[in-house]
Amino acid sequence: MSGLRVIPSWRSGRERLYVCGTDGRNVAWYDREAGRVHLFSEDLRQDVLEALGPFLTGPVTVGPPPVPTAAELARLALHPDDDLAPNRPGEALLIALDRDPGPAHRLRTDPRRRDLTAEQTAGEALDGLEGGGWRTLHSVPLPGGDRIHHLVIGPGGLFAVCALAARRQRILVTDPMVTLGRRAPRPLLRRVRADAARASYALTAEVRPVLLLVEPGRLEVTAPLREVRVLTETDVPGFARLGGVLKPADVEALYAMARDRRTWGRV
Structure with a gap:
């Protein structure tokens, strides 16, 4: 999948970088403070990491979003x-x-x-x-x-x-x-x-x-x-x-x- 965009946002005082597809839907987000990339689809792992490459500040954990409390x-x-x-x-x-x-x-x-x-x-x-x-x-x-x-x-x-x-x-x-x-x-x-x-x-x-x-x-x-x-x-x-x-x-x-x-x- 190509054409992914990275959009910065703030939520509860913490910076998040959302990765969006060409249709505007979120396909992943990166929590810089936690050092974790949350994927909505494992198939897009490589595309998401390439899009986030310039924004990653160190080692990251990649996986699905956590189960909501x-x-x-x-x-x-x-x-x-x-x-x-x-x-x-x-x-x-x-x-x-x-x-x-x-x-x-x-x-x-x-x-x-x-x-x-x-x-x-x-x-x-x-x-x-x-x-x-x-x-x-x-x-x-x-x-x-x-x-x-x-x-x-x-x-x-x-x-x-x-x-x-x-x-x-x-x-x-x-x-x-x-x-x-x-x-x-x-x-x-x-x-x-x-x-x-x-x-x-x-x-x-x-x-x-x-x-x-x-x-x-x-x-x-x-x-x-x-x-x-x-x-x-x-x-x-x-x-x-x-x-x-x-x-x-x-x-x-x-x-x-x-x-x-x-x-x-x-x-």
Whole structure:
């Protein structure tokens, strides 16, 4: 078979090179990180390897695609409208600002844009954990108009993360109150715990609450906190060192359940 084309693509944060025939159908794909060429037809082995020749970066294993797991089958059956995986950090705020950008003559920045920047910064840091076997969902919708800013699932367990814009401000945490600069204290830790409790109910697994402060000035915590972790975005890489709670198959199964919008309809 001649005329094979190689088309690069990204899937779940990993590069794949798809080999397509003249009719546009995939006949193989190459996972560069795993060093494996997955063939859909053994008859095309030599043609596929010749097409991929300029892209191969070392020894490769050649064989049929792996048998899909239960989590992968669930994902394949998920309707695109119910799939939360494509959500961007701050997805709900992006939609709200697109629908109602607010007056153009504002003297002060729309607070929604400050919150959006915080969620995007936190989301980018959390997405960076994927190489360590972690999965992150952003802007998970809950009944009543609430949402979980970020849901993180990985070897160290499950975490419901609330991002808080705190640029250069002093943060005082006195459970359950959080004081941001000179503003009035707010019971934010109560909300963070409630989000985690709702996620635990939906996923039938323990979800731990996290308050993630984005670019804070000075952080003061007056006493040990019950259950809640208070972190900054620079602390996020430490998540990659947590482990011993979930196996990779468990991570994928919980991620498949969490990305389904219908999972969150009754919490």
